[in-house]
Amino acid sequence: MDAILTGRRIIMKLSLLLILLTALPSAVHAQDAVKRDDHQMHRLHNDPKAYLDALEDPKRDAYQKPHGVIHALNLKSGEVIADIGAGSGYFTFHLARHVGDKGKVYAVDVSPEMILHVNRRIRDQKANNVVAVLSDPDDPLLPDRSVNRFFFSDSWHHIENQSKYLSLMKRMLKPGGEIVMIDFHKKELPVGPPMQMKIAREDLIKQLDSNGYRLAKEHSFLPYQYFLVFVPR
Ligand SMILES: C[S@@+](CC[C@H](N)C(=O)[O-])C[C@H]1O[C@@H](n2cnc3c(N)ncnc32)[C@H](O)[C@@H]1O
The missing domain is CATH 3.40.50.150 (Vaccinia Virus protein VP39)
Structure with a gap:
């Protein structure tokens, strides 16, 4: 059970990372490489640590x-x-x-x-x-x-x-x-x-x-x- 939950958490984290790489100002990908809906944007703003990192990315x-x-x-x-x-x-x-x-x-x-x-x-x-x-x-x-x-x-x-x-x-x-x-x-x-x-x-x-x-x-x-x-x- 624990292994399944850990696996799910890892998949959720990887999905969020993928969205961040495409959605935030620091991202280098074309903005429409991944079509984001309101739900995805909401999740993005729900990961403050990743959001802060993106805003402070020196590449920005x-x-x-x-x-x-x-x-x-x-x-x-x-x-x-x-x-x-x-x-x-x-x-x-x-x-x-x-x-x-x-x-x-x-x-x-x-x-x-x-x-x-x-x-x-x-x-x-x-x-x-x-x-x-x-x-x-x-x-x-x-x-x-x-x-x-x-x-x-x-x-x-x-x-x-x-x-x-x-x-x-x-x-x-x-x-x-x-x-x-x-x-x-x-x-x-x-x-x-x-x-x-x-x-x-x-x-x-x-x-x-x-x-x-x-x-x-x-x-x-x-x-x-x-x-x-x-x-x-
Ligand atoms: C894209 S960030 C820009 C941050 C900063 N101005 C910069 O250039 O790095 C947008 C910020 O606006 C904040 N925000 C969203 N809605 C807001 C509102 N209605 N009033 C004040 N801040 C808001 C978010 O929490 C987020 O920190």
């Missing part, structure tokens, strides 16, 4: 270009950034170094496992300007007029009730604040989420426009993603 840097992104943001000491869907903190800790001791980075995520991981990193790195926030799926739970920039990397397509989120962010932004959105182009790519989860650049611009934001800036050095900056109108 080649296309995600974290240093280029941080440079383009031209961060100022003392800024408050909300890293929404912060995940492992891949961008959070870069952002934190650039806003300095007087600044703050809220690492916001709905996943308790991601928040635990970020809290460990805060303690280990003595990153006292990072605050991890376990949020609601449709509310970042931040104070009004508290944020200079909302930062979304590969996370806007996960947000539930996006119109509500856009209206909440307007309240939470400080005067002169911005929303930064980095996400995958809606076309066949060697990395990224399945096609049905992607939001086309043009659709995102229309969505923000109809919710009271205008496109203020665009950076075009990322090979697979758009990098847009919006401000309230």
Whole structure:
């Protein structure tokens, strides 16, 4: 009986590994090499260790270009950034170094496992300007007029009730604040989420426009993603 159960566990682990290799940003396979359904995606997100490893895979840097992104943001000491869907903190800790001791980075995520991981990193790195926030799926739970920039990397397509989120962010932004959105182009790519989860650049611009934001800036050095900056109108 034990041998059968162990065998099943090994098969389940091998299946999950196969899905991860095809589905996560670090994967090198074509994204449609394996057709993923919602059930598979759900299982993927249910293996936090593998998800964290994939988000932190050094191979990801080649296309995600974290240093280029941080440079383009031209961060100022003392800024408050909300890293929404912060995940492992891949961008959070870069952002934190650039806003300095007087600044703050809220690492916001709905996943308790991601928040635990970020809290460990805060303690280990003595990153006292990072605050991890376990949020609601449709509310970042931040104070009004508290944020200079909302930062979304590969996370806007996960947000539930996006119109509500856009209206909440307007309240939470400080005067002169911005929303930064980095996400995958809606076309066949060697990395990224399945096609049905992607939001086309043009659709995102229309969505923000109809919710009271205008496109203020665009950076075009990322090979697979758009990098847009919006401000309230
Ligand atoms: C693809 S990961 C991106 C992580 C990180 N931004 C990065 O670039 O490495 C998406 C993250 O969004 C989180 N997430 C999903 N739905 C969310 C929501 N409604 N609000 C906040 N975070 C969410 C997930 O838990 C996951 O950590």
